[in-house]
Amino acid sequence: MATGGADPTGSGQQASTPGLRYPSNKKTIYDRNLNRSKNAELSRAAFAYLFVEMISYAQRNVRDIAALEKRLNEQGYPLGLRLLDLLLSRSSNPLASIRPTRIHTLIQWVAQTLWRHLFGRPxxxxxxxxxxxxxYMLYDNDPMVSTYISLPREMRGLNCAAFVAGIVEGVCDGAGFATEGVTAHSVGDQGSQEGDAAGAAPKKEMWPDKTVFLIKFKQEVLEREEILAKGAG
Amino acid sequence: MSYTFTILSPTDTPLFTHSFGTSRSGGDGIPRFTSSERALIPFILHSALDIVEDVQWGPSTSAGSAPMYLKHIDKYQNNFISCWITGGNVRFLLLTRPRDEALGLGPSSSGQKGSLAGGRAGLQSSSGMLYSPTNAATEEAVKNFFQDVYESWLKTIMNPFFNVGKGDVVKSPVFRARVAAAAKKYL
Incomplete structure (x- = not known):
């Protein structure tokens, strides 16, 4: 019986719980402090290196760009489910243990708390x-995940922020606000067309990676919201 | 007093169940459900989920967020159910079955008083004090218990090998020990 956090190389075997293997430092995940990494930051280089590996992993035997984005999305999804609870528990007043119950609060939470945790800014x-x-549309002018990515000509439709979209989707689904899906789109392409028409080309240069996250909730979520707003009151 | 604690996934799959008795006021921590009660417990808990879904979104005047602790939500015969709902819509349900004396049912002798969850000596001094799920001391004790379990639950879902949201059952004996410790401390 493999158990949470047990290091397979752990040597400790306790007689009271046969089969449970402890890590060599005798500390299970339950002995660690949840807030230990609260203010810890990961180096950008390390992240970029890992993210490149994640993309090339997702790219294996992939049919088209849509399938690749879907795989990136799936890599982010479980992160969203976890971050939702973790960040809620780290809110300013941990004893209050508040959770979002309306779309507006949830979206604000994503744009503020989640973004701050992931990227250090709202x-x-x-x-x-x-x-x-x-x-709902959530804009990020310069998504950190796309910073070191240059797309080859034949993959111009790809936006690697699909990974972040997956995180957002996990948060929304987890909180009970089912989505049809969250997708990431580059706004640069549209901007260039409009920019050419309006002759405002420099505007596009400013944020070449500008990305919009399109969050589409299911119809029943909207219906529930309406019923709740009317309520008994 | 006997308790059953269950964690239910967002899709109503039981992920973890633990039965225990009170450790307060000389309790030995052993649950004393009759076999027929024991058989009913899963049904009582699942029927309470309907109530959870009714109250989890808060009142219409809500500012957009609600506490995770929903307090006492349901009663079936002599079983009282309290709920804590996590951000990820995982429900923690605690079923409390007070002793008959604590409900004023059995022949209550003067020496026996209902053991109150988290009861302070002062609260129990008034003889004939009946168990009430909405008693402030009871609510506080259950809340503390849930909070401890929530912290352990967070650590469980932070495990990258735990499939969150896919109905993974919590098998860790360490988690069970943590729940038992919280139960012993507060209930």
Missing amino acids: ADALERSATDATQ
Whole structure:
């Protein structure tokens, strides 16, 4: 019976719980402090190196760009489920143990708390789609994940922030706000077309990696929101 | 007083179950459910989930967030159910079955008083004090218990080998020991 956090090389074997193998330092994950890494930061180089490996792993036997983005999304999804609870427990007042129950609070939480934790700054803009009430747009002018990525010509449609989109999707699904999916799109391409028309080319240069995360909630989430807003009161 | 603690996944799969008795006021920590009660427990807990879903989103006036601790939510016969819901919609349910005397059912002799969850000596001094799930001391004790378990739960889901949200059952004996320790400390 393999157990949580047990290091396979651990030598310690306790008689009271046969089969449980302790790590060599006798500390299971339950003995570690959850806030130990609260203010710890990972070096950008280490992240970039790992992320490149993740992308090339996802790229194996992949059919097209959509499938590649889907795999990146799936890599991020479980992270979102975990970060949701971890960051909620680290909120300013841990005893209050508050969780978001409305779309607006959740989205704000993603744009502020989650973004700060992941990238050290809040997201750049947050909008609700004017045409589709189920859609929210979260903008990041310079997503950290795309910083060291230059796309080959034949893969221009790819946006590696699909990984971050997966994290956001995990957070929303986990909190009980089911999504149709969260996708990452580069805004640069659109900007260049509009920019050419308006003659405002330098604007596009400013944020070449600008990415929009399209969060599309399921219809039932919106319906629930409406019922809750009316409520008994 | 006997307790059953269950963790239910967002898709209503039981991930962890632990039964124990009170360790307060001379309790030995052994659950004393009758066999028919024991058989009913899963049904009682699952039926309480409907109530959880009713109350988990908070009132319509809510500012957009709600506490994880939902307090006492349901009662079936002599079983009281308290709930804690995590950010990831995992439900912790605690079923409390007070002793008959504590409910004023059995022949209550003067020496026997209902053991109150987390009861302080002062609260128990008034003879004939009946168990109440909404008693402030009870709520506080259950909250402390849930908080300790929540911390252990967080550590469980931080394990990269634990499939969060896919109905992975918690098998770790260390987790069970942590729950038992929290139970012993607060209930």
